[in-house]
Amino acid sequence: MNKRGLWCYFFVSTVLLSACTKNFDKINTDPNATTADQFNPNFLIAQAQLTYSQTGYSQLLFQSMWTQSLASTFAYYGNGDKYVQSGSFNDYIGRVYSEGYVSETNAQEAKNLTESKSQYANINKIATIMKVLTLQRVTDTYGDVPYSEAGMAKQEIFFPKFDKQQSIYNAMLSDLEVAVGGLDETKDKPSSDLFYGGDIAQWKRFGYSLMLRVAMRLTKVDEATAKKYAEKAFAGGTMQSIADNAKVKTDNANGYPNAIVNALLTTDDFREVRWSKTLIDLMKQSADPRIPAIAEITIGDGKAANENEKKPGDNTFALQLGLPNGYDLNGGATDITTAPGYPGATPADASLDKDSPAPLGKYSRPRLQVYYTSTDNFNPVDKSTINMVLTYGETELLLAEASTRGWNTGVAATHFANALHANIASLAQINAAAAIKTEDENAYVSAHPLSPATALQQINTEYWVETSTMFMFNENWCNWRRSGYPLLTPVKYPVQFDTEIPRRVIYPITLAATNPNGLASGVASLAGGDKFSSRVWWDK
Incomplete structure (x- = not known):
C-alpha cells in the first residue's frame, strides 16, 4: 500500500471509530428498557x-x-x-x-x-x-x-x-x-x-396488628418488649372488624391460579389429604358450627368417587371423621386399616369397570365448594379463591392474651368473644358456601366464654383452629411453638x-x-x- 492509500485507510478508520465512540451509549442502550424514574x-x-x-x-x-x-x-x-x-x-x-x-x-x-x-x-x-x-x-x-x-x-x-x-x-x-x-x-x-x-386507614390497622403479632412472639424471651409494643399496637388502633382481614384474591380465569388449590387438586393429594383427627375431634367436642362449613366426606363408593374433584361431598356434622396422623397405605403395621376406630373402606362401585375400594372414603376432606373453587368444577362465573394473610380474629385473640397477662390492651373476655364471632364469620370471605347462620354463631360464642383459669389454653387453641380452617399453616405452626397449645x-x-x-x-x-x-x-x-x-x- 502506497503512502496515499495508507493515509486514506487511517482517515476512514479514524472517522468510523470516532462516530462509533460518539454514539456508543445510544447504540448500546436498550430503547425498550425501563428506568427507575419510569417504573411504577x-x-x-x-x-x-x-x-x-x-x-x-x-x-x-x-x-x-x-x-x-x-x-x-x-x-x-x-x-x-x-x-x-x-x-x-x-x-x-x-x-x-x-x-x-x-x-x-x-x-x-x-x-x-x-x-x-x-x-x-x-x-x-x-x-x-x-x-x-x-x-x-x-x-x-x-x-x-x-x-x-x-x-x-x-x-x-x-x-x-x-x-x-x-x-x-x-x-x-x-x-x-x-x-x-x-x-x-x-x-x-x-x-x-x-x-x-x-385504603391507608386499613393499612394503619394492618400495620398495628402486625406489630402486635411480632410483639407477642417474644412472650417467652422478652416480655418487657412484648408488652411495650403490644400496648403501642392497641393504642395505635388494630383491626376493627372482618372487613380489615388482609387477604389476596387469586383468579384462575385471569392466569393467577391458587398455589394451594393447585397442589391439593393433584390426584394423589386430593385422594389422600384429609383433616386431621386431632382437629376434627377437638372441634366436635365443643360442637363447633364450623365443621359442616369446612369438612365433607365423599358421596359414593369406591376409588373413582373418592377421586372425583367435581362432585361435592356430604358435610353433615355427625358424619365427619378426622384422619389420624402417622399412617400409610403400605399394608404393614402402620397401614391405616390398623388405626384404632378405622371406619372401613368404601367398597368399589360395582357399576364401574375396574373400580376399587377407597380406604379413606369415610374420612373428612376440606370442602370442595369452600377451598377449591378456582377451578371449573363448581362456579363457572367466579373462579377466584382467597389466600388469607392476617385476620381480625387473630388480632383479637392476641389482644385477649395480652390482656390476660395484665397488659393495657382492653378486656380479655370481650376480645375473645369478638374473635369467636370473627373466626366463624370470616369463613364466608373464603367462600359463601361456608357461611354459618347468625343464630348458630351467637349460640356458640355464648356457650364458650373466656375463663380466667384456662384463658391461655382457650385463646391459643382457638388461634390454632382459626389458622387451620383458614389454611394459614405457617402462622398456625409458629403460634403453636410459642404457646404450646393445643397439646399435641x-x-x-x-x-x-x-x-x-x-x-x-x-x-x-x-x-x-x-x-x-x-x-x-x-x-x-x-x-x-x-x-x-x-x-x-x-x-x-
Whole structure:
C-alpha cells in the first residue's frame, strides 16, 4: 500500500471509530428498557403481596401436618405427617426461604424507588411493612437470616450477613413503628394494592396488628418488649372488624391460579389429604358450627368417587371423621386399616369397570365448594379463591392474651368473644358456601366464654383452629411453638428425621454454596445445631 492509500485507510478508520465512540451509549442502550424514574413501584407492592400469599406446597408438606391440622397417608406428605424424608425434601426445606426473599426483594426495590419521593410517601411505608411481614415468616422458620442487608444486591452486597434473630425482632418492631406512624391518609394511595385497594386507614390497622403479632412472639424471651409494643399496637388502633382481614384474591380465569388449590387438586393429594383427627375431634367436642362449613366426606363408593374433584361431598356434622396422623397405605403395621376406630373402606362401585375400594372414603376432606373453587368444577362465573394473610380474629385473640397477662390492651373476655364471632364469620370471605347462620354463631360464642383459669389454653387453641380452617399453616405452626397449645402428641413412625414435632426447618442446602459465611453464622446460633429439633431464639 502506497503512502496515499495508507493515509486514506487511517482517515476512514479514524472517522468510523470516532462516530462509533460518539454514539456508543445510544447504540448500546436498550430503547425498550425501563428506568427507575419510569417504573411504577405500585406493581412491586402487588407482586410482593401475591408471592407472600401463594404458599402452596411450601406450607402443606411440612407445617400443615406438623401441627396436626391436616393428615395424609400419601408418601409425598411424609415430611409433615410422619417426619420422614420424602416428597422432594431438599427442595421444600428451602421454599419458605426462597419465596420469602423473592417477596422481600420486591418490597425492598419498592422502597429503593420511592425513597425521598413525596409522591410515593405511603408506598414507601407500605413497602417497609411488607418487608417485615415477609421476613418474620422467614426468621420464624429458620432462625438467624439476612435482614439488615437483605435485598441489597444493587449496593453490591451479594453475601448478606445473617442477623441474630433477637436483632431482627428489635428491628422489625422499630421499623413498623416508624412505617405505620408515617402513613398519611391525605397523601398517595397505592394503585395496585391486593390487600386493601389503596385504603391507608386499613393499612394503619394492618400495620398495628402486625406489630402486635411480632410483639407477642417474644412472650417467652422478652416480655418487657412484648408488652411495650403490644400496648403501642392497641393504642395505635388494630383491626376493627372482618372487613380489615388482609387477604389476596387469586383468579384462575385471569392466569393467577391458587398455589394451594393447585397442589391439593393433584390426584394423589386430593385422594389422600384429609383433616386431621386431632382437629376434627377437638372441634366436635365443643360442637363447633364450623365443621359442616369446612369438612365433607365423599358421596359414593369406591376409588373413582373418592377421586372425583367435581362432585361435592356430604358435610353433615355427625358424619365427619378426622384422619389420624402417622399412617400409610403400605399394608404393614402402620397401614391405616390398623388405626384404632378405622371406619372401613368404601367398597368399589360395582357399576364401574375396574373400580376399587377407597380406604379413606369415610374420612373428612376440606370442602370442595369452600377451598377449591378456582377451578371449573363448581362456579363457572367466579373462579377466584382467597389466600388469607392476617385476620381480625387473630388480632383479637392476641389482644385477649395480652390482656390476660395484665397488659393495657382492653378486656380479655370481650376480645375473645369478638374473635369467636370473627373466626366463624370470616369463613364466608373464603367462600359463601361456608357461611354459618347468625343464630348458630351467637349460640356458640355464648356457650364458650373466656375463663380466667384456662384463658391461655382457650385463646391459643382457638388461634390454632382459626389458622387451620383458614389454611394459614405457617402462622398456625409458629403460634403453636410459642404457646404450646393445643397439646399435641408427636407421631411415631419408622426412620424419622426427628422423633418430636419439628421446631424449625433446617437451612436450605444451597446456602453452603451461595452464602457459606452467613450459613455458618446462623448455625452457630442454634444450641442443637442445624436440626429440626433445634429451637429459634424466641422458642424457649
